[in-house]
Amino acid sequence: MATQAEHIGVTLPARYYVDPDVYKQEIDRFFCRMWVCAGRADQVSNPGDYFLRELANESIIVIRDNQRQIRAFYNVCRHRGTRMCTVEEGKFSGRIQCPYHGWTYGLDGKLIGAPHMEGLAREEYPLHGVRTELWDGHIFINLQSQAAPLAAQLQDLPQKFANWRMQDLRLYKRKVYDVKANWKFIILNYNECLHCPVLHPTLNKLTDYMSGDNADPNRGYVGGSMGFKDGVKTMSLDGKLRRDYLPCLTEKERQEVQYYSIYPNLLLSLHPDYMMLHTLWPKAVDRTEIICEMYFHPQEMAKPDFQGDDAVEFWDRTNKEDWSVSELSQLGIQSRSYTPGPYSARERLPHAFEQMILQREREDR
Ligand code: FES
Numbered sequence: 575m576a577t578q579a580e581h582i583g584v585t586l587p588a589r590y591y592v593d594p595d596v597y598k599q600e601i602d603r604f605f606c607r608m609w610v611c612a613g614r615a616d617q618v619s620n621p622g623d624y625f626l627r628e629l630a631n632e633s634i635i636v637i638r639d640n641q642r643q644i645r646a647f648y649n650v651c652r653h654r655g656t657r658m659c660t661v662e663e664g665k666f667s668g669r670i671q672c673p674y675h676g677w678t679y680g681l682d683g684k685l686i687g688a689p690h691m692e693g694l695a696r697e698e699y700p701l702h703g704v705r706t707e708l709w710d711g712h713i714f715i716n717l718q719s720q721a722a723p724l725a726a727q728l729q730d731l732p733q734k735f736a737n738w739r740m741q742d743l744r745l746y747k748r749k750v751y752d753v754k755a756n757w758k759f760i761i762l763n764y765n766e767c768l769h770c771p772v773l774h775p776t777l778n779k780l781t782d783y784m785s786g787d788n789a790d791p792n793r794g795y796v797g798g799s800m801g802f803k804d805g806v807k808t809m810s811l812d813g814k815l816r817r818d819y820l821p822c823l824t825e826k827e828r829q830e831v832q833y834y835s836i837y838p839n840l841l842l843s844l845h846p847d848y849m850m851l852h853t854l855w856p857k858a859v860d861r862t863e864i865i866c867e868m869y870f871h872p873q874e875m876a877k878p879d880f881q882g883d884d885a886v887e888f889w890d891r892t893n894k895e896d897w898s899v900s901e902l903s904q905l906g907i908q909s910r911s912y913t914p915g916p917y918s919a920r921e922r923l924p925h926a927f928e929q930m931i932l933q934r935e936r937e938d939r
């Protein structure tokens with residue numbers, strides 16, 4: 575009986591990480607039916623600005639229209655279904671034109687021109703829309719037209735993180751990683767620091783891996799906070815503070831980092847002086863593209879002696895450590911010898927995440 579008290583549950587069977595059919599079901603369950611973080615409102619600051627996102631083999635255009643509203647459309651022409659736009663990001667000059675026969679659409683998706691189609695009821699052929707909602711500067715999209723509003727998925731997070739004023743922050747650097755691991759391994763890894771002393775020598779000098787408070791896991795997210803070791807002010811190569819604290823944080827919020835996995839694809843890391851975002855873009859059962867972005871306060875960025883690379887380089891190093899061990903997880907779990915292993919009490923969040931995966935699967939049956 576003693577062994578039962580020492581662990582809180584076991585890891586998932588291998589099929590959840592290696593079976594293409596399970597992968598397909600999960601893409602449908604989590605990425606087509608939940609709100610997915612697509613990017614940031616300031617990526618489309620002006621009418622006509624757009625970027626593309628690939629989600630569940632769909633190409634989606636995220637755009638700002640002439641009324642300054644952010645919208646999203648399937649990148650599919652209503653004439654004969656051609657994918658219209660192939661450049662990852664840019665600016666449409668007032669309209670979107672299909673490269674095949676020249677049908678043109680307004681920035682609001684309405685069909686405004688269809689050569690040699692006199693008498694066509696244009697109002698019947700707008701671009702197919704994708705739902706969009708905003709949270710504090712983050713753009714979320716949902717492929718399911720019946721989905722509950724984003725607020726239901728985020729629950730108490732908008733209130734909890736209001737002091738970071740995320741919409742005021744501006745992008746400093748973006749890096750894209752191609753990781754040979756299932757998307758869930760990235761979330762599992764992000765949500766525990768039991769691996770920190772072994773895997774992250776630099777990070778482990780800054781933060782006490784036994785510190786921190788977890789929020790109660792739920793259907794929408796898992797996460798918690800971690801404190802700093804003595805004398806450390808932020809997560810960076812040397813832990814020194816090179817920027818002012820974000821303006822509205824409380825004394826307590828200045829002394830912690832918040833690490834939250836907001837299902838299915840946003841890892842939100844809120845530091846006392848900056849914000850880091852990871853968005854996960856599954857490409858195959860064993861491959862995930864990860865976009866990592868660092869955001870700072872514009873007042874800091876405007877200072878002539880502004881520095882951000884101490885944080886960027888720190889997280890690039892840490893990311894690479896995490897991605898490489900996630901790839902090893904992928905390789906190991908494929909082995910015929912793998913059987914589910916025990917989770918310790920320090921691994922409550924990854925365990926809760928995997929239980930959520932099972933719970934939602936049961937609900938679909
Ligand atoms: S397929 Fe787009 S205009 Fe013909």
Ligand SMILES: [Fe+2]
Nearest residue numbers: 763769774896
């Ligand atoms: Fe890590």
